[in-house]
Amino acid sequence: MVVTGNDSEERKALQEYLSREFKMKDLGPLKYFLGIEVSRSNKGIFLSQRKYALDLLQETGMSGCQPIGTPVEECLKLCVEPNQVLADKGRYQRLVGRLMYSAHTRPDLAYALSIVSQFMHNPGEQHKNAVMRILRYLKSALGKGILFTKNSDHQSIEAYTDADWAGVVDDRRSTSGYFTFVGGNLVTWRSKKQNVVARSSAEVEFRGMTLGLYEALWLRLLLQDLGYLSRQPIQLFCDNKAACDIAHNPVQHDRTKHVEVHRFFINEKLDDKIMELPKIRSEDQLADILTKAVSSRMFSKF
Structure with a gap:
């Protein structure tokens, strides 16, 4: 659970009440929550999913892949082609699902994922290759995220x-x-x-x-x-x-x-x-x- 607010006394009172009702431990200032890393500096609060992305690359065997600068090839138009070579549907769906979670702090992945998610029920080799390209881009930009400044x-x-x-x-x-x-x-x-x-x-x-x-x-x-x-x-x-x-x-x-x-x-x-x-x-x-x-x-x- 993340507890936030601009009144420190009120936050403390809420945590004490929750401690009486449930078994819980105060982990201090927020640093990591559901795969999202939180960093603070004079500039503001930075959210990223570097560890999540690294784990994803490791699990898919793409940690040694050649990085690339964009998640989608320029002017790419994916479609369902006649007589297309089918990809592993289950693996494709799991991979796209994992990538969708990484998009919580990665607006740069939004368009690429909106395209590949349209072929979840009938993925072909060209669609799988598009997903692999997203992973290659992810490797080139592991630490990207969102900065909230005052x-x-x-x-x-x-x-x-x-x-x-x-x-x-x-x-x-x-x-x-x-x-x-x-x-x-x-x-x-x-x-x-x-x-x-x-x-x-x-x-x-x-x-x-x-x-x-x-x-x-x-x-x-x-x-x-x-x-x-x-x-x-x-x-x-x-x-x-x-x-x-x-x-x-x-x-x-x-x-x-x-x-x-x-x-x-x-x-x-x-x-x-x-x-x-x-x-x-x-x-x-x-x-x-x-x-x-x-x-x-x-x-x-x-």
Whole structure:
């Protein structure tokens, strides 16, 4: 159990009460919990899963593999190929499951794992090779994780959203992704194939924007429950000019009727000053690495 709070007396009272009710031992400041390592410094709190990654490489016989700089080959498009050579389904599922747990502190693995997890019931050799590449990347970046810093000057909620239109070869569905930041610290992220086939890139971006906004609004409510109310509007960064223009334009056009619900939802939040849509260049869109296999230069930058 992890006990946390900003009142040391209250924490102590809770621990004493729990000690009376259960057999328990105080292990001191948090250092290791369910495979997640916690380090503290003047810069803040750092979370990583180095030991978990090392154990995973050892168990899979990949500890001596050649490391590589990205988890996904650039422009890779996986699909179910006719007459494909099947891989060991049980081993594939166990390995992907283990990798998914390592993604708790590794947003850089999110897109790669969202791709390989789509073939859990019918994995082929090309899918197994994609998983092996993730392990090779893991070896090159064992110590990566998330740093939470104190930042009293920067307290807003920010969300970066992006989408890749019709990027999935098998069913031509799209992939959307988002990163959310609170006080300049990354707190949640997601890379997911959309549930329906989109008719336009604007529709894809609107769905992606809506998902990112849902997450940001949930974080806003969570912060309110914790006694912190941000007066600043949510900053939602989307690099699709057409989607941003339609969101700001109250006139309903025939060409946007298929995204009407998403458009009204976003427009309502804009009118209520709950969110803003600042301009962002495509080369600064962090969520790009959650929707497609980018170059090693772009991946390293983000």
